[in-house]
Amino acid sequence: MIEINNLTKLYGSFKAVDNLSLTIDKGTVYGFVGANGAGKTTTFNMIATLLQPTSGDVVIAGKSIVNESHEVRKKIGYMPDFFGVYDQLKANEYLNFFGTSYQMTQAEIAKQIPVVLNLVNLIDKRYDYVDDLSRGMKQRLCLARTLMHDPEVLILDEPASGLDPRARVELRDVLISLKKMGKTIIISSHILPELAEICDEIGVLDNGKLIASGNIASIQQQLSADKTLIIQLISEVDHQETIQFFKEQQLSVERQANGQLHVHFTGSEQQQQQLLLEALRANLPIIGFMEDKKNLEDVFMAITKGGKLDERTE
Numbered sequence: 001m002i003e004i005n006n007l008t009k010l011y012g013s014f015k016a017v018d019n020l021s022l023t024i025d026k027g028t029v030y031g032f033v034g035a036n037g038a039g040k041t042t043t044f045n046m047i048a049t050l051l052q053p054t055s056g057d058v059v060i061a062g063k064s065i066v067n068e069s070h071e072v073r074k075k076i077g078y079m080p081d082f083f084g085v086y087d088q089l090k091a092n093e094y095l096n097f098f099g100t101s102y103q104m105t106q107a108e109i110a111k112q113i114p115v116v117l118n119l120v121n122l123i124d125k126r127y128d129y130v131d132d133l134s135r136g137m138k139q140r141l142c143l144a145r146t147l148m149h150d151p152e153v154l155i156l157d158e159p160a161s162g163l164d165p166r167a168r169v170e171l172r173d174v175l176i177s178l179k180k181m182g183k184t185i186i187i188s189s190h191i192l193p194e195l196a197e198i199c200d201e202i203g204v205l206d207n208g209k210l211i212a213s214g215n216i217a218s219i220q221q222q223l224s225a226d227k228t229l230i231i232q233l234i235s236e237v238d239h240q241e242t243i244q245f246f247k248e249q250q251l252s253v254e255r256q257a258n259g260q261l262h263v264h265f266t267g268s269e270q271q272q273q274q275l276l277l278e279a280l281r282a283n284l285p286i287i288g289f290m291e292d293k294k295n296l297e298d299v300f301m302a303i304t305k306g307g308k309l310d311e312r313t314e
């Protein structure tokens with residue numbers, strides 16, 4: 001559905017997007033995550049035909065953003081990270097304005113306005129002034145405007161930014177409905193857990209490069225070779241024998257304030273099982289043995305700061 005081929009953008013000599021290649025299948029919700037300045041907006045502006053790439057191309061439903069931008073625009077709905085405020089316009093007038101700019105007929109517009117307002121749960125606000133809506137409602141109205149011409153692909157740049165938790169949940173529910181309708185959605189955020197809830201796949205952008213891509217489980221797995229085992233011991237027993245056991249296995253061990261041991265481990269799952277078996281055979285006072293599952297924030301920080309994945313994915 002979307003083929004990104006060697007997409008590159010230079011601002012002067014600065015590479016904001018560096019040789020990005022990626023395929024996104026129809027019906028996929030694909031999330032781009034990256035710190036501020038990683039290149040998300042630049043990438044989205046190119047996909048949305050608002051910015052010419054320095055080199056490379058994006059092909060959406062068979063149409064090139066470089067050579068067929070007009071055709072591409074019919075297929076996409078773009079929600080920018082900042083959008084204008086339209087004084088003195090009511091919600092339905094706002095949608096009418098965008099419908100007209102998509103060259104829809106008045107009959108089509110009249111039919112589509114209630115459809116999109118229902119989708120974003122704003123049908124009760126159709127006669128309210130845009131300026132009087134809450135920030136979350138404005139975001140959803142902006143999403144409604146991108147749906148006016150019923151595009152196959154939605155490009156949403158940080159749609160949840162600045163929203164309170166409740167407004168985020170409301171927006172997420174709308175996105176889940178759009179996903180169920182079979183839309184292909186590209187969405188960005190600098191908050192990985194937020195994307196993980198609705199995305200089928202995630203791409204991590206760092207300094208303009210796509211340094212990891214795949215479903216959340218595979219991204220987490222790419223990091224899991226470097227893990228911490230949490231060992232819980234019977235309280236009030238001497239920890240020394242157990243610490244000595246792990247040291248003899250050439251593993252580094254740290255005793256925590258809560259009495260747990262943290263063992264740094266880089267082996268496979270089979271080797272992890274073997275370690276547990278040997279610890280039990282040695283009759284150590286172990287009552288808990290588990291891997292410290294990295295949460296998504298840890299994963300994000302590790303991939304963008306530690307450079308661990310750079311070597312593996314290149």
Ligand SMILES: Nc1ncnc2c1ncn2[C@@H]1O[C@H](COP(=O)(O)OP(=O)(O)OP(=O)(O)O)[C@@H](O)[C@H]1O
Binds near residue numbers: 038039043
């Ligand atoms: N018009 C421009 N001219 C020069 N440099 C630019 C321009 N637009 C963006 N940049 C630079 O390109 C890099 C990528 O910016 P971009 O806005 O794409 O990142 P982003 O991931 O969307 O960041 P944010 O999360 O802060 O919106 C940044 O270093 C930014 O300063």
